[in-house]
Amino acid sequence: MRFYCKNISSICVLTGDQATHCTKVLRYKTNDIVELMNGKGELASAKITGFSKTEVFLKIEKVLKHISQNPNKLSVAICLTKNPARIEWFLEKATEIGIQNIYPLTSHRTEKATMKEDRFQQILISAARQSGQLHFPELHPVQKFNSFIQQSSSQQKFIAYCEDEKKHLMEVYKKNEPALLLIGPEGDFTKEEVELAVNNNYIPVSLGNSILRVETAGVVACSIVNAINFKSDGQ
Numbered sequence: 290m291r292f293y294c295k296n297i298s299s300i301c302v303l304t305g306d307q308a309t310h311c312t313k314v315l316r317y318k319t320n321d322i323v324e325l326m327n328g329k330g331e332l333a334s335a336k337i338t339g340f341s342k343t344e345v346f347l348k349i350e351k352v353l354k355h356i357s358q359n360p361n362k363l364s365v366a367i368c369l370t371k372n373p374a375r376i377e378w379f380l381e382k383a384t385e386i387g388i389q390n391i392y393p394l395t396s397h398r399t400e401k402a403t404m405k406e407d408r409f410q411q412i413l414i415s416a417a418r419q420s421g422q423l424h425f426p427e428l429h430p431v432q433k434f435n436s437f438i439q440q441s442s443s444q445q446k447f448i449a450y451c452e453d454e455k456k457h458l459m460e461v462y463k464k465n466e467p468a469l470l471l472i473g474p475e476g477d478f479t480k481e482e483v484e485l486a487v488n489n490n491y492i493p494v495s496l497g498n499s500i501l502r503v504e505t506a507g508v509v510a511c512s513i514v515n516a517i518n519f520k521s522d523g524q
């Protein structure tokens with residue numbers, strides 16, 4: 290079983306939900322061996338050395354893996370949804386598939402402008418533990434669309450929206466290259482927002498023939514980029 294420990298050193302401590310799950314649900318005992326991940330590419334085996342009422346103490350036995358760079362190439366800037374459960378579903382599935390950065394946005398048609406950062410972080414940790422992703426996506430603070438897109442970036446930049454004829458993301462994404470994709474709110478981006486993005490070097494793209502929900506569009510984009518890069522590695 291894998292647990293999350295922010296800092297993997299010779300001695301580690303599980304607290305909160307991690308400790309509860311270890312002791313109350315899985316009922317691990319002293320000298321049992323578990324795996325620890327730090328969300329930054331490191332996986333280690335550790336021996337449980339003791340317990341307190343709220344903590345589990347561990348000693349690192351061996352570093353099993355250390356991947357210095359996040360192999361996931363896609364970052365998604367996605368508008369918050371009115372129903373938080375929908376964006377939470379995106380966070381979970383995108384983490385399982387593999388994603389580098391998540392930028393929550395507010396735009397002209399966004400109805401909800403805040404997020405529960407602690408809850409969102411716990412969703413990322415849980416999804417990464419379940420899926421075996423050693424690099425957690427970085428969750429950034431909520432930003433306004435207009436200011437976000439004017440930030441300079443050398444990576445491939447795309448904007449997905451419903452109107453107009455556009456090339457599919459699969460046709461324009463360059464294999465194994467970092468990319469940033471904008472996903473609009475319920476009701477889509479306004480014409481003015483699309484124009485502003487294009488003027489800041491975002492390439493309009495399609496994600497298919499269907500009109501997708503916000504969270505579905507984000508997951509589809511992650512799947513497309515993951516599939517292209519997986520295939521290109523000869524796997």
